Amino acid sequence: MQVRILVVSEDVVRRQFFTEKMTESTDYAWEVVPLADDARRMLGERYDAVIVDGDRDASNKINLCREIRSYPKNASTYVVLFGSVSADKMTPQVLQNIGVNAFLNWPIFSGKLIKTLQQLLEGETLPSMKEPDCGAEKKFKSAPKKAASPPADIPAEDAKALGDPPLTVDELECIEADRYRAIMQFSKNLDMVDYFQIMGLERTAKSTEIKKRYYQLARRFHPDRFAKVTQKEFISRVYAVFKRMTEAYQILSDTDKRRAYEYNLGQKRSKENLRMKKAAMETKRSGPRQDELQIRNTNARKFFSLGQKALAEGNPSGARMNFLLALQQSPGDLVIKQGIEKVDALLKKQKESKA
Amino acid sequence: MSYIIGIDLGTSNSCVAVVEDGKSHVIPDTNGRKVQPSVISFYPDGSHVVGYEAKTQMVYNPENTVFSTKRLIGRTFSSSETERFSENMPYKLVKGSNNAVMVEAQGQIYSLTEISSLIISHMKSIAEEYLGEKVEKAVVTVPANFNELQRNATKMAGDQAGLEIVRVINEPTAAALAYGFGQGLEQKVMVYDFGGGTFDCTILNLSGDVFEVLSTAGDTFLGGDDIDNKICQLVVNSYKNNFNIDLTKDPLAMLRIRYEAENVKIILSSEKNAQMKIPSLAYSDKGAVDLNVSLSRDNFNVIGKELVETTFEVCDKALKTAGLVAAEIDNTILVGGTTNIPLVRDMVQLHFGTTPFWGVNPEEVVAIGAAIQGAIISGATAIAAGADGENQEPMADALLLDVTPLTLGVGTLGGRVEPLIPRNTPLPTDQSKIFTTANDGQTTVRIRVYQGESEFEDENEQIGVLVLNKLRPGIRGDVQIEVTFEIDINGIVNVSAVDLDTGQKQAVRLNLVGKHNIDESDMMSNDATAPQVR
Numbered sequence: 001m002q003v004r005i006l007v008v009s010e011d012v013v014r015r016q017f018f019t020e021k022m023t024e025s026t027d028y029a030w031e032v033v034p035l036a037d038d039a040r041r042m043l044g045e046r047y048d049a050v051i052v053d054g055d056r057d058a059s060n061k062i063n064l065c066r067e068i069r070s071y072p073k074n075a076s077t078y079v080v081l082f083g084s085v086s087a088d089k090m091t092p093q094v095l096q097n098i099g100v101n102a103f104l105n106w107p108i109f110s111g112k113l114i115k116t117l118q119q120l121l122e123g124e125t126l127p128s129m130k131e132p133d134c135g136a137e138k139k140f141k142s143a144p145k146k147a148a149s150p151p152a153d154i155p156a157e158d159a160k161a162l163g164d165p166p167l168t169v170d171e172l173e174c175i176e177a178d179r180y181r182a183i184m185q186f187s188k189n190l191d192m193v194d195y196f197q198i199m200g201l202e203r204t205a206k207s208t209e210i211k212k213r214y215y216q217l218a219r220r221f222h223p224d225r226f227a228k229v230t231q232k233e234f235i236s237r238v239y240a241v242f243k244r245m246t247e248a249y250q251i252l253s254d255t256d257k258r259r260a261y262e263y264n265l266g267q268k269r270s271k272e273n274l275r276m277k278k279a280a281m282e283t284k285r286s287g288p289r290q291d292e293l294q295i296r297n298t299n300a301r302k303f304f305s306l307g308q309k310a311l312a313e314g315n316p317s318g319a320r321m322n323f324l325l326a327l328q329q330s331p332g333d334l335v336i337k338q339g340i341e342k343v344d345a346l347l348k349k350q351k352e353s354k355a
Numbered sequence: 356m357s358y359i360i361g362i363d364l365g366t367s368n369s370c371v372a373v374v375e376d377g378k379s380h381v382i383p384d385t386n387g388r389k390v391q392p393s394v395i396s397f398y399p400d401g402s403h404v405v406g407y408e409a410k411t412q413m414v415y416n417p418e419n420t421v422f423s424t425k426r427l428i429g430r431t432f433s434s435s436e437t438e439r440f441s442e443n444m445p446y447k448l449v450k451g452s453n454n455a456v457m458v459e460a461q462g463q464i465y466s467l468t469e470i471s472s473l474i475i476s477h478m479k480s481i482a483e484e485y486l487g488e489k490v491e492k493a494v495v496t497v498p499a500n501f502n503e504l505q506r507n508a509t510k511m512a513g514d515q516a517g518l519e520i521v522r523v524i525n526e527p528t529a530a531a532l533a534y535g536f537g538q539g540l541e542q543k544v545m546v547y548d549f550g551g552g553t554f555d556c557t558i559l560n561l562s563g564d565v566f567e568v569l570s571t572a573g574d575t576f577l578g579g580d581d582i583d584n585k586i587c588q589l590v591v592n593s594y595k596n597n598f599n600i601d602l603t604k605d606p607l608a609m610l611r612i613r614y615e616a617e618n619v620k621i622i623l624s625s626e627k628n629a630q631m632k633i634p635s636l637a638y639s640d641k642g643a644v645d646l647n648v649s650l651s652r653d654n655f656n657v658i659g660k661e662l663v664e665t666t667f668e669v670c671d672k673a674l675k676t677a678g679l680v681a682a683e684i685d686n687t688i689l690v691g692g693t694t695n696i697p698l699v700r701d702m703v704q705l706h707f708g709t710t711p712f713w714g715v716n717p718e719e720v721v722a723i724g725a726a727i728q729g730a731i732i733s734g735a736t737a738i739a740a741g742a743d744g745e746n747q748e749p750m751a752d753a754l755l756l757d758v759t760p761l762t763l764g765v766g767t768l769g770g771r772v773e774p775l776i777p778r779n780t781p782l783p784t785d786q787s788k789i790f791t792t793a794n795d796g797q798t799t800v801r802i803r804v805y806q807g808e809s810e811f812e813d814e815n816e817q818i819g820v821l822v823l824n825k826l827r828p829g830i831r832g833d834v835q836i837e838v839t840f841e842i843d844i845n846g847i848v849n850v851s852a853v854d855l856d857t858g859q860k861q862a863v864r865l866n867l868v869g870k871h872n873i874d875e876s877d878m879m880s881n882d883a884t885a886p887q888v889r
Contacts, residue, residue, distance in 0.1 A: 215565045218754050223783070223844060225754075227732045239783055239843075246781050324682060337680045344681065344708065351705060 001177065002029040003121065004046070008039040008064070009053035014106070018051075021110055028117075036064045046073040048181075049117060054083035055106070066099045066269075069193055072200045076185035078120045082106050096271070099192050121181070179220055186244075187237035194265055194274045195248035198241075203262075207253060214249040221245065244275075251276045300330035307339060316346045359492040359521060359733045360482045361529070361725025362475060364509065366425040366552030366578060368692065369393050370722035371478040373486065374730035379533070381719045382485045390718050391481070393474050396420040397460040405477035417445040417610045419460040421470055423580060426552040428467045428512075429505030431868060432456045436576055443584065445606040454868065471512035479516055493518045494729040496721050498553040499525035500573030500760045502806045503818045503848050504867055510847070521732055523845040526550070527557035528568060528757055529724030530690040534715055535561045536727050536753050542685040543569075545673070547703060547711065548721075549666060550691035552578035556670040558677040558684070567756040570676035570779050572669045577662070579620075579693035585658045586616035590631070590646065598644055600637045608636055612646070619650055624695050627652050656698045663702045670707075676779055687711040692718050728755065757782050759842050765821070766803035770812045775840055778808065785841040789855065790823065795831050799824040802838075804848075804865065819867040823852060826861070836861050 005028055007018045015032050022030055031047075033039055036057060039050070050068055054061050065079050081090070082104040090103040102116050186198065196203055199213055219225070221242050229235060251257045257276060264273045295301045307322030320343045327336045360382070363370040368390040372381045381389045388407070396412035397403045397419045404412070412420045423444075430437055432450040441448045449464060451457040458465045475495070482490050495513050497506055506523055513520035527546035534544070540561045548555040555573035559566055590612050591602045602608045615631050622629040633646035674681060687707055693699060694717045703711050715723075731752050758779045764772040765788065775786045790800055800823040807815030827834055835855040842848055852863035 215562055215567070218565060218756060222754055222756075224732065225752075228734060239841075243783050243785055243841075246784060250781055327682065332678075337683075340680050340682050347708075348706065 003027060003048045003117070004029050005031070005049050005051060005117070006039060006042055006047045007032045007051045007053075008034070008036060008061070010034050010056040011053065014053060017108070022113070024110075025114065036060045039064060040067070043068065043071040043074055047077055049078040049080060049120065050074070051080045051082065052100075053106075054081045054085065062098050069099065069189070069197045072202070075193070075197050075200045076182050076189060078102075078117075078185065080104060080116065080120075082108060096192060101188070121184075179225075183221065183234070183237055183241055186241040190240060190244060191271055191274070194269075195252055195261065195276075198244050199248050199252070201252075205252075207255075210249065210252050214245065217245050218242075247275065295326070295330060295333055295335050297330040297333075300326040300333065300336065302326075303329065304336055304339065307343075311343065311346075316343050316350070319343050320347065357492070357733070358482075358486060358488075358490055359494060359726075359729030360479075360490055361494045361496070361722050361727070361729050362478050362513075363496050363526070363529075363719075363722035363725060364425065364471060364475060364478075364512075365390075365393055365692075365721075366423050366550055366580065367393060368551065368718065369474055369478055370719055371482050372719070372722035372726035373482060374726050375486075379723050379726045379730070381722055382482050384481045385484065391474075391477065392422070393425065394420060394422040395470060395473055397463070399461055401461065401463070403473065405474055413614060414607075414611055417607055418447065421446050421458055421460060421465075423552060424458070424467050424470045426576065426578075426580070427456050428471060429502065429508040430456060443609070445610050468508050468512045468515060471509065472515035475513055475516035475518065479518060491517075491519055492521050492729070492733070494522045494524060494725040494732070495520050496524055496526045496529050496725050497846075498548070498550070498573060498575055499527050499555040499557050499571040500553065500575050501525075501846075502761055502816055503846075504816070505575070506845065506847055507867060510845070522728060523847065524725060524728055524755065525555075525557065525568075525571070525757055525760075525846070526721045527555050527571065527690065528559070528566065528755055529722075529728065530688055530715070530720045531557070531559045531561065531566055531724070532727055532753055532755060533720045533724035534688050534712070535566065536724075539563050543679065543683060544686045544688055545670070545684045545707075546688045546690055547666070547670065547694065548573075548690040549693040549699060550578050551580050551693070552576070554578060554666050554669060556666070556673040558673050558679065564753050565756065566753060568758045568781075569679070570673045571758060571760050572673040572676070573760065574665070574669055577665060577669075579691070581662055582620060582659050582693070582696075583613055583616040585662070586619065586650070586655075587612045589658070590616075590648070593648070594637065594644070598637070598639050600639055600644065602637060605637065611636065615646075620655070620696065623650065623652050623655050624697055652697070659696065659698045660702070663699055667702075667706050681707045681709075684709065688715065688720075690717050690720055727753070757844070757846065759784070759846055761806040761816075762808055763840060763842065763848065764805045764807075764815070766805060766812055766817075771810055772805045772807070772812055772815055776842060780842075782846065783841065783843050785839050787837050787839045789835050789837050791836070792826065792829070792831050792834050796828045797831065798826045798828055800826065800836070804840075817868055818848070819865050821850060822864045822866055824862060824864075827854065827857075836863075838863060 007015070007030060009015050009032070015034065018030050018032050022028065031042065033042060052061050052065055065081060068077055068079055069075050078101045079099060080102045081100045084106050087103060087105050095101070095103060101120055104113065104116060196205070199210070199217065201210065201213055221238065223235065223238050223242060226235060226238050251261055261276050267273070295304055303322045303326035307319040307326060310319035310322060320340065323336055323340045323343060327333065327340065330336065358373050361372045370381055370390045372379060383389050384391065391406040392410040394409040394413065395403055395405050396409035396416055409420060413422065427437060427440055431454040432448070433454055437448065437456055447459040449457045449459050451466060456467055458467065458470055479490055479493070493513060495509060497509050501509070510520050510523055527548045530546050530548065531544055541563065542561045544559050544561060546555070546557045546559065548557070553573065553575045554577040555571065557571040558569045560569055587609065594600045594602050602612070611633050615633055619629045619631050628649055628651050631646060631648045631650060635643040636646040637644050684707065687703060687709055689700065689703070689711050700711060758781050759776060760778055762774045762778045763776040764774040767773045775788060776784060790802060792800060802821040803812070803817055804819050804821050805812065805815040806818050809815050821838065823836055823838070826836070836852050837855050838850060838852045840848060840850055848865065850863050850865045852861040853859070854861045
């Protein structure tokens with residue numbers, strides 16, 4: 001299973017570096033395009049990393065860096081920026097603001113590039129080209145037989161403090177390679193993604209899509225799905241990622257909270273606005289909104305008025321039947337639900353006075 | 356093959372189940388009985404017995420026979436529930452360190468956790484006897500409305516019984532799992548869980564293999580026991596009126612009445628009339644007074660009606676939170692022995708307008724659900740293996756998405772509570788808050804932590820004190836510590852803290868109420884009365 005990389009650069013010589021020099025390693029598959037817009041067209045497919053040349057068309061390129069993770073298939077893709085700008089100017093703060101995981105100075109040494117990519121991909125040894133012969137699931141076949149030293153990008157002191165060895169071969173084989181990678185990528189990008197990105201949703205996502213998507217994510221990333229893994233560090237990453245997904249689900253499922261969230265995010269895309277703060281979560285509604293006071297669906301409205309007529313004529317069970325039919329046409333409608341509640345209370349009173 | 360058993364530790368009865376060869380079933384004891392009374396009796400020689408044997412001891416040895424301790428686990432000695440409870444119970448309750456509730460039997464003192472662990476041990480041995488091997492792991496269930504203290508104490512009881520508790524799940528969720536596992540349902544269900552001591556109502560959305568809890572509401576002091584108490588009340592009142600005898604002063608008499616009351620309640624589920632007979636219940640100046648009354652189902656219904664109405668108030672709350680009306684619920688699942696009572700079933704049908712589903716045995720369904728969850732965790736979805744032993748397409752694992760039942764908050768100025776994580780928040784979840792020092796040079800900060808819905812401290816349950824110590828001494832307000840409260844998938848609270856200026860981890864501890872906590876730095880520090888956070 002190769003690592004797929006997309007490269008964007010206007011410069012012919014730089015493109016040649018990627019298409020000729022870098023193809024010596026068969027573990028990586030390189031796709032090289034000249035323009036930012038070409039890259040945007042390609043992002044419908046999933047890439048493990050995107051390398052962007054920031055020296056030409058800089059502002060467009062930076063916008064591209066920010067956009068990459070909003071493509072559903074690339075929600076957890078690594079972004080590497082390179083250019084002639086002095087590396088001192090590219091502080092972690094700056095990189096975070098533009099949604100970039102690493103910056104490299106041009107000219108790039110191939111060894112350095114590979115090392116950077118490996119670090120991003122968590123120091124895992126890349127699986128060999130041979131497909132495993134068991135099942136369709138991709139597994140780490142060429143992982144070392146004994147536990148390797150802790151991942152490269154954790155500082156030495158912390159690595160010692162971690163204590164636990166990284167995932168063993170048996171554990172790795174219990175979770176598919178793409179889930180492992182997704183968790184690692186998500187957990188490192190948590191400070192840069194918003195709720196839509198972490199759930200892999202478009203901004204226009206409807207509420208039914210949100211629930212469905214959350215269930216899909218839960219099937220993949222809920223901590224129970226990693227029950228066989230004992231390494232605490234990895235499990236805490238799973239928790240961190242899934243907690244964020246759950247938070248996103250909670251906020252985006254509530255119309256008011258979602259609206260407030262999108263507004264804040266639109267004002268300023270900063271680290272604070274990527275999550276909904278507690279105070280903002282307590283939105284109090286004085287009553288139903290204007291648009292919720294009417295029944296939109298025509299059929300639902302017909303049944304509802306029949307029901308109301310029945311109620312006026314002293315036939316609550318007939319009214320209930322009509323209300324239920326109305327609810328079928330327009331599920332979740334508040335007006336209809338209120339009607340049903342009223343009828344149920346009436347019917348109950350009737351039964352009790354009979355008893 | 357290492358099994359993970361599922362244990363339903365109930366107020367009145369406990370049940371243990373396991374998934375074997377792809378099928379989940381309750382484990383019976385050597386006499387073939389599927390539920391075990393949650394009763395322990397202590398003998399003078401220090402030994403004890405659990406279950407049916409202990410239950411018979413209730414009448415002969417009331418002061419040393421302990422039951423219904425689930426109603427007290429995790430509570431403090433000074434709480435009103437404990438007071439109410441000890442008035443009705445023949446065995447002795449004493450106050451332990453940290454305001455904990457302890458039980459005294461045969462001159463020995465036991466914590467409630469210990470009592471529960473003895474019951475769990477009993478269930479563990481039943482399982483080991485049946486399976487023919489040692490059992491080391493279990494999933495244990497708790498009422499959905501149990502707070503942090505109650506959950507923690509239950510988990511510890513499991514630890515003390517020598518089991519690794521791999522998961523604590525809510526009883527209604529376990530029931531929903533037993534009902535819907537592998538059925539591929541797309542339904543909204545309401546679980547009506549009326550047990551011996553607690554009532555829970557949980558609304559779930561079932562979507563194939565995903566079981567999402569939409570809302571939960573409950574009362575941890577409302578159960579079948581209360582119906583028994585009402586029957587007892589009838590007898591007490593009639594004796595007061597007719598013979599001028601106050602039975603409440605005689606614990607043995609009260610116990611005998613309660614024992615009979617429970618039997619009568621059960622009989623009236625299948626018969627229209629029942630006799631309550633207790634010879635020589637009390638003594639008046641005219642001699643022994645026997646109890647000989649008959650209770651009809653109609654009388655009984657009058658008594659039970661009010662209690663059942665209370666449960667409906669709870670259900671309506673749950674429905675409202677979930678944003679649903681009763682008409683939108685596809686199925687109501689009845690859980691708990693108390694739902695065997697015809698009155699309860701009839702009233703549920705009347706109130707919700709649907710015939711409740713009772714295809715699952717209400718006394719066993721929770722344990723079965725716990726066993727299924729255990730099997731999922733152990734990866735034994737050899738639930739895939741068909742009856743002929745061939746591996747068919749693996750059945751989708753089930754995923755339980757639960758919520759926290761109570762709002763978690765911290766105490767602030769003016770005796771108020773600031774909510775941090777609202778109730779019905781999907782789990783896992785976390786929330787951070789920044790705390791700082793109120794005085795120069797302060798090295799310890801203590802914050803009270805609560806669970807409950809009121810904005811006032813005294814109306815909530817204080818679950819403990821968050822202690823931040825060994826802080827960097829500085830000017831007041833200078834040191835900023837960000838504390839993260841996390842509620843994990845067991846519904847248990849964990850805390851962590853970071854010093855915002857240094858970025859370093861900060862030592863933090865949540866000292867739970869009712870637990871003996873060792874805190875050396877408390878003994879050494881000079882700010883034992885450290886002022887509250889700013």
